[in-house]
Amino acid sequence: MTDALTFENLGVAYRVKGRSQQVLYGIDLQIARGEAYGLVGESGCGKSTAAFAAVRYLPRNGLVTNGRILIDGQDIHQLAAPDLRKLRQYSVSMVYQDPGRSLNPSLPVGRQVSEVFELAGVPRAEWPTRVAEILAKVQISDPALVMQRYPHQLSGGMQQRVAIAMAVASNPTLLVLDEPTTGLDATVEAEVLDLIQHLRRELSTAILFISHNLAVIARMCDRVGVLYAGRLVEEARTDEIFRTPRHPYTAGLLNCLPQAGRSKDKALLATIPGFLPGPGAQITGCVFAPRCALADCLCQTRDPAFVRAGDRATKCHYPERVADMNRAVAAPVLVAAGQGSRRILQISDLAKSFGNGLQRQRVLRDVGFDLRAGETLGLVGESGSGKTTLARCILGLLQPDPGSRIQFDDQPLAGTTAARSRDQVKSIQIVFQNPDSALNRAHSVHRMLSRTIGLLIGLRGAAREARIRALIRAVRLTDRHLTALPRQLSGGLKQRVAIARAFASDPQILICDEPTSALDVSVQAAILNLLAELQATKQVSYILISHDLGVVRYLSDRIAVMYLGQVLEIGPAEAVFSGPHHPYTAALLSSVPSIDGGNNDRVRLTGALPSTANLPNGCVFHTRCPRMMPGLCDQTAPPQITLHADHVLACHLPPDQLSTTARQPLPDGTGPNLADSPVYG
Amino acid sequence: MLGPFADPKAVETLNHQMGTDRPVLVQYADWMSGFLTGDMGQSYAYRSPVAPFLGTALLNSSKLAAVAFILVVPLGIFGGVIAALYRGRPTDRILSVVGISATVVPEFVSGIVLILIFGVWLRWFPISATWSANAGFWNQLYHLILPSVPLVLILFGYIARMARAGMIEALDADYTRTAVLKGLTYPQVIWRHVLRNALLPTISVIATQTVYLIGGLVVIEILFHYQGIGSLIYIAAKKKDFPMLQAGVMAIGALFAVATLLADLLYARLNPRIRFGGRE
Numbered sequence: 001m002t003d004a005l006t007f008e009n010l011g012v013a014y015r016v017k018g019r020s021q022q023v024l025y026g027i028d029l030q031i032a033r034g035e036a037y038g039l040v041g042e043s044g045c046g047k048s049t050a051a052f053a054a055v056r057y058l059p060r061n062g063l064v065t066n067g068r069i070l071i072d073g074q075d076i077h078q079l080a081a082p083d084l085r086k087l088r089q090y091s092v093s094m095v096y097q098d099p100g101r102s103l104n105p106s107l108p109v110g111r112q113v114s115e116v117f118e119l120a121g122v123p124r125a126e127w128p129t130r131v132a133e134i135l136a137k138v139q140i141s142d143p144a145l146v147m148q149r150y151p152h153q154l155s156g157g158m159q160q161r162v163a164i165a166m167a168v169a170s171n172p173t174l175l176v177l178d179e180p181t182t183g184l185d186a187t188v189e190a191e192v193l194d195l196i197q198h199l200r201r202e203l204s205t206a207i208l209f210i211s212h213n214l215a216v217i218a219r220m221c222d223r224v225g226v227l228y229a230g231r232l233v234e235e236a237r238t239d240e241i242f243r244t245p246r247h248p249y250t251a252g253l254l255n256c257l258p259q260a261g262r263s264k265d266k267a268l269l270a271t272i273p274g275f276l277p278g279p280g281a282q283i284t285g286c287v288f289a290p291r292c293a294l295a296d297c298l299c300q301t302r303d304p305a306f307v308r309a310g311d312r313a314t315k316c317h318y319p320e321r322v323a324d325m326n327r328a329v330a331a332p333v334l335v336a337a338g339q340g341s342r343r344i345l346q347i348s349d350l351a352k353s354f355g356n357g358l359q360r361q362r363v364l365r366d367v368g369f370d371l372r373a374g375e376t377l378g379l380v381g382e383s384g385s386g387k388t389t390l391a392r393c394i395l396g397l398l399q400p401d402p403g404s405r406i407q408f409d410d411q412p413l414a415g416t417t418a419a420r421s422r423d424q425v426k427s428i429q430i431v432f433q434n435p436d437s438a439l440n441r442a443h444s445v446h447r448m449l450s451r452t453i454g455l456l457i458g459l460r461g462a463a464r465e466a467r468i469r470a471l472i473r474a475v476r477l478t479d480r481h482l483t484a485l486p487r488q489l490s491g492g493l494k495q496r497v498a499i500a501r502a503f504a505s506d507p508q509i510l511i512c513d514e515p516t517s518a519l520d521v522s523v524q525a526a527i528l529n530l531l532a533e534l535q536a537t538k539q540v541s542y543i544l545i546s547h548d549l550g551v552v553r554y555l556s557d558r559i560a561v562m563y564l565g566q567v568l569e570i571g572p573a574e575a576v577f578s579g580p581h582h583p584y585t586a587a588l589l590s591s592v593p594s595i596d597g598g599n600n601d602r603v604r605l606t607g608a609l610p611s612t613a614n615l616p617n618g619c620v621f622h623t624r625c626p627r628m629m630p631g632l633c634d635q636t637a638p639p640q641i642t643l644h645a646d647h648v649l650a651c652h653l654p655p656d657q658l659s660t661t662a663r664q665p666l667p668d669g670t671g672p673n674l675a676d677s678p679v680y681g
Numbered sequence: 682m683l684g685p686f687a688d689p690k691a692v693e694t695l696n697h698q699m700g701t702d703r704p705v706l707v708q709y710a711d712w713m714s715g716f717l718t719g720d721m722g723q724s725y726a727y728r729s730p731v732a733p734f735l736g737t738a739l740l741n742s743s744k745l746a747a748v749a750f751i752l753v754v755p756l757g758i759f760g761g762v763i764a765a766l767y768r769g770r771p772t773d774r775i776l777s778v779v780g781i782s783a784t785v786v787p788e789f790v791s792g793i794v795l796i797l798i799f800g801v802w803l804r805w806f807p808i809s810a811t812w813s814a815n816a817g818f819w820n821q822l823y824h825l826i827l828p829s830v831p832l833v834l835i836l837f838g839y840i841a842r843m844a845r846a847g848m849i850e851a852l853d854a855d856y857t858r859t860a861v862l863k864g865l866t867y868p869q870v871i872w873r874h875v876l877r878n879a880l881l882p883t884i885s886v887i888a889t890q891t892v893y894l895i896g897g898l899v900v901i902e903i904l905f906h907y908q909g910i911g912s913l914i915y916i917a918a919k920k921k922d923f924p925m926l927q928a929g930v931m932a933i934g935a936l937f938a939v940a941t942l943l944a945d946l947l948y949a950r951l952n953p954r955i956r957f958g959g960r961e
Contacts, residue, residue, distance in 0.1 A: 055862055057858060057861065057862060085864045085865075085866065086864065087864075088861075088862055088863065088864035089863070089864030090864075092862075093862065093863075094862050096855065096858075098855065101854065101855040101856065102855040102856055102858070102859045103856055103859065104856040104859075104860070104873075104874050104878065105856070105878065105953070105954060106877050106878055106881075106951070106952065106953055107873070107874075107877075108953075112859075115860075115863055115865065115873075116863060119863065119864050119865065150953040150954070152953070152954050163859070166859070166863070
């Protein structure tokens with residue numbers, strides 16, 4: 001039987017300003033029928049180009065320079081337009097990132113799905129029943145109603161279900177999934193991944209799964225290919241590649257992940273030094289050699305072949321040495337940040353609502369916690385849980401409702417920055433998620449830092465210059481970066497500039513709002529290391545907002561779990577992760593895919609996040625809680641249970657019935673064993 | 682009105698008659714309340730009520746605007762769509778260059794050239810847009826073709842550019858990719874998925890330009906001897922006929938508000954994101 005998809009020595013180039021830039025170099029891969037193949041790599045490595053080449057939908061300036069692409073044994077570039085349409089109708093479908101944009105905003109979703117049946121020649125009268133069937137298949141509970149909706153009336157998870165329904169309606173041989181869950185909440189992502197697994201078993205469709213997230217790939221795929229700078233550098237079965245990588249790049253990626261058992265006070269994260277070569281760069285020798293710890297003269301002069309041995313393949317001169325690469329990170333153990341008992345920030349009865357009357361959105365309610373000097377408090381929760389609103393209230397960008405109390409250094413903190421003293425403003429700073437939009441595009445790095453220092457500390461002349469240079473060195477940049485404009489810097493470097501700016505006024509509290517979620521894992525590791533180091537040397541307290549539980553676990557001393565504007569649980573990081581913990585925390589933790597793949601005992605959340613304009617009675621979580629006790633949870637607000645001095649949660653369940661994480665946390669200090677350690681990617 | 686050597690007594694009497702000796706605010710309130718109840722005052726120049734003049738002028742202007750509108754909207758949209766479909770190719774370049782060139786030529790230049798070629802030299806069209814009293818529909822239309830061409834020239838480039846931009850955005854959108862990858866034919870993709878989303882922004886542009894078609898035609902109307910609102914305002918200004926001027930400007934303002942409102946309603950009707958409000 002022919003393979004579902006074959007790339008034969010595939011090369012793709014883009015024409016940019018009249019010059020041809022090669023982005024894929026001689027990719028060889030086969031996906032058997034019914035097989036799920038994962039393609040991983042960091043941004044810029046050519047993953048999406050490969051995906052679009054597979055459906056013959058390269059951008060206007062894209063061009064297949066050599067090789068062939070076969071779907072069902074047909075060379076897709078030999079097909080005439082009508083045959084290509086037939087192929088798309090019956091044999092290959094694609095689902096991509098950002099479902100809100102992949103659906104036509106001005107047609108009801110039912111109509112959009114029905115087009116697939118229209119093309120298949122199904123009589124018009126049968127469309128509604130067929131659409132309802134396929135929507136039911138992607139686990140949409142009320143297909144008749146959803147069919148009439150427009151895309152903007154559905155949640156992100158629902159939109160992606162509709163997109164998937166459309167893709168599988170024709171029962172294709174091959175389904176190309178390009179980052180299908182990126183940008184969705186962890187709990188929604190888990191549902192969508194479940195759905196894809198389920199459909200795969202039912203339909204026996206082959207899948208090309210593109211993702212930057214190793215853990216998602218580990219959960220979904222049978223085999224994995226690793227792309228680096230447009231070359232396939234390693235390919236193997238999923239369980240083998242993550243346990244015994246045979247290419248230094250694969251090993252490096254795995255080591256970058258903040259894993260369970262690693263936290264900032266034990267070791268730094270491994271990073272991959274250097275940068276991805278630019279597209280079209282001329283390279284002699286191995287493309288990864290400049291960043292590789294194993295590289296020697298041979299690597300720099302001769303490009304290794306992509307050698308297959310059994311069902312594994314690698315493009316490395318020394319695959320046997322990869323296993324000896326130092327997994328445990330050779331990094332100085334940081335001096336644990338002084339977790340004294342001094343409370344730098346005390347918040348109580350914090351509430352924030354928007355609007356009036358029936359429209360009143362109660363985004364934060366009864367929030368209260370302390371932040372200690374030099375510690376990191378991680379804030380986790382789905383989007384819409386109020387994390388960012390809380391951060392804005394602390395910063396003074398939003399005025400909290402009357403009755404809220406925020407105290408900084410035992411002094412009450414006014415609701416707006418205008419009413420705060422300059423010292424208070426200086427002391428609380430923020431690093432945003434997206435350094436692209438947070439930095440002024442027209443200002444050089446020097447100008448940005450110099451303005452901040454001038455405004456907040458009032459330094460002038462030589463003192464200011466000295467401070468700028470000290471800051472730039474503190475974030476591991478050099479003087480030559482000072483004249484650069486943001487567009488001349490990579491994402492990681494821009495985030496370093498944003499961090500330098502935040503540290504310019506020597507803050508005591510730094511709010512990090514998703515500081516690494518726009519970055520690749522190797523860059524993320526470097527930024528997390530930097531934040532950990534700066535905290536140790538400058539004794540800053542962090543409030544870390546992130547949806548990535550691995551990041552939160554690595555950097556946080558304590559964690560607060562938020563849901564619908566309330567803190568459901570707060571406690572020391574390890575205690576919150578290992579449990580006993582709140583049912584919502586359990587659901588959040590188990591929704592995150594891990595590299596070991598085993599994730600069958602998942603706590604699944606049903607239903608959508610209720611509206612903040614119409615909060616549920618009793619416990620806010622009862623509408624989605626798998627352990628809801630009728631008559632109690634939906635009537636009365638839960639009591640605060642104190643598990644340890646420092647670990648508090650709000651739940652009606654008796655403490656001995658609260659769940660714990662099934663996987664045991666690793667004993668401290670042992671090297672992580674990838675086979676059984678949960679990795680939160 | 683009474684001439685430079687008028688008797689001060691007579692001036693005072695006239696001022697009193699016309700109410701111009703009262704404070705400005707009182708005069709304004711008086712005029713405003715009159716306007717709202719349909720009484721637009723007396724024309725200084727014609728010594729008769731303003732309303733009938735304004736009515737005729739508005740009707741005439743609407744006829745001219747309608748002809749220009751019916752010509753330019755389909756042409757502009759068609760041009761823009763074609764340019765977008767052939768993006769970057771010669772067809773696109775030619776359409777863009779022609780559109781922009783036509784837009785920057787003032788209407789008095791193109792009007793005169795058109796009169797010279799089609800009215801004086803070829804004698805295909807009358808050089809005056811004013812028809813005889815008992816002219817029928819086709820005759821009136823015949824008179825209006827030539828004056829509407831300069832308007833079409835000015836607006837074509839503008840509408841085509843908007844339509845082109847909207848089309849290109851929609852062609853590059855993810856939902857268009859979804860439609861193509863479903864295996865739909867090219868015409869199906871364009872008609873069902875691209876056009877509807879592409880032309881939404883163009884609608885609001887067209888609506889604001891409609892008002893220009895009615896109210897901004899001073900030059901065209903003078904050039905073609907046409908009794909529209911533009912020439913009414915021009916003549917009123919020349920004769921210092923303030924009630925007439927006020928009423929004319931007010932009418933154009935009201936038209937602008939109504940046209941914008943209609944455009945917004947149409948936009949909402951065609952755009953489900955506005956029709957059905959936010960996420961439920």
